[in-house]
Amino acid sequence: MAARRGPVARRRSVAFAEPAATGACRRRVRRATLGSDGQGCGIVDTSGYDELKQAVIDGDGSAAELTGRLLAEGHAARQILDDALLPGMDLVSWRMRTDASCFLPEVLLSARTMQACLDVLKPHLIDPAADTLATVALGTVQGDVHDIGKNIVAIMLRAAGFNVLNLGVDISPAQFVAVVQEHEPVILGLSALLSSTLRRLAETIEALEDVGLRDRVKVVCGGAPVTGAFCDEIGADAYAADAGMGVEKCKELAGTAWLGARGDGPGSRGDS
Numbered sequence: 001m002a003a004r005r006g007p008v009a010r011r012r013s014v015a016f017a018e019p020a021a022t023g024a025c026r027r028r029v030r031r032a033t034l035g036s037d038g039q040g041c042g043i044v045d046t047s048g049y050d051e052l053k054q055a056v057i058d059g060d061g062s063a064a065e066l067t068g069r070l071l072a073e074g075h076a077a078r079q080i081l082d083d084a085l086l087p088g089m090d091l092v093s094w095r096m097r098t099d100a101s102c103f104l105p106e107v108l109l110s111a112r113t114m115q116a117c118l119d120v121l122k123p124h125l126i127d128p129a130a131d132t133l134a135t136v137a138l139g140t141v142q143g144d145v146h147d148i149g150k151n152i153v154a155i156m157l158r159a160a161g162f163n164v165l166n167l168g169v170d171i172s173p174a175q176f177v178a179v180v181q182e183h184e185p186v187i188l189g190l191s192a193l194l195s196s197t198l199r200r201l202a203e204t205i206e207a208l209e210d211v212g213l214r215d216r217v218k219v220v221c222g223g224a225p226v227t228g229a230f231c232d233e234i235g236a237d238a239y240a241a242d243a244g245m246g247v248e249k250c251k252e253l254a255g256t257a258w259l260g261a262r263g264d265g266p267g268s269r270g271d272s
């Protein structure tokens, strides 16, 4: 696939100051790493991670191909995500916040690139042999189109054995209610990335209360502006700062739901 490098992308890949938090991720060394089976597999060349990270930053169309190449070379999918894709997107986020030379079209290009790489990784992050724990319906709230983080949460939940209904973006409270009515998920995951869409989290919970469904589903919320205190305030069941924490919270919530009146707790097979 041809690389998508416009003048803007080229300018972005010239010198930039990197925040300390992501600096640790720049590795041009060979170091020991784990194989996809979790076993040590010796010394692996991780220099491709830097190349992939830069490709995400540049919105380079060859990133998905590079992801596939790293997989073919034996790199673990989770490691490619943690050591190349997420640090790349982190850096784009940091530049958007702090550097006036990083504009929305460039962020969009990086986001699309990240999504294309995630599509390549997805089958390798999911264990087809895992038992389905319970059904989680997951969506980004109304007025919000950010979905990279939510999609990572979806992949991680599937990898952990949950049956995930990924509803997409811009989901209204009424649509969330309809999904809960139709599919009866054990958990509803809500994502919001904008300060202006935070209130949709509360509105969705209220909409569930209005139709008498609130005690039939556990609600977990996430997204950069969401906090644990805010979740407590709006009556959500849990808050998660990242995908890993989201999986842990969903496991806890699925256990609690199972102890309640529901019939589809841990160990059961969810719908679809």
Ligand code: B12
Pocket (backbone or CB within 6 Å): 089, 090, 092, 093, 094, 096, 097, 104, 107, 108, 111, 138, 143, 144, 145, 146, 147, 148, 149, 150, 152, 153, 188, 189, 190, 191, 192, 193, 194, 195, 196, 220, 221, 222, 223, 224, 225, 239, 240, 241, 242, 243, 244, 245, 246, 247
């Ligand atoms: C990529 C991006 C975009 C892309 C989105 C593409 C896509 N398909 O998602 C595009 C270019 C479309 C975009 C548009 C806009 N964006 Co924007 N965008 C970002 C950016 C740079 C990165 C977001 C991201 O993907 N992060 C990486 C992922 C992995 O992290 P994450 O989303 O936080 O997800 C993790 C956790 O939060 C958690 N999580 C997330 N959701 C959930 C849900 C559950 C259930 C759980 C358990 C966990 C969980 O787990 C995830 C994985 O670990 C952020 C900057 C930032 N720092 O967040 C701005 C940012 C979110 N955008 C911002 C803005 C203002 C906008 C626009 C309004 C800009 C404009 N003027 O048009 C529009 C809004 C469009 C809309 N209506 O939604 C602001 C929001 C400020 C605010 N507080 O309101 C930010 C913070 C940038 C900034 N500092 O100004 N954006």
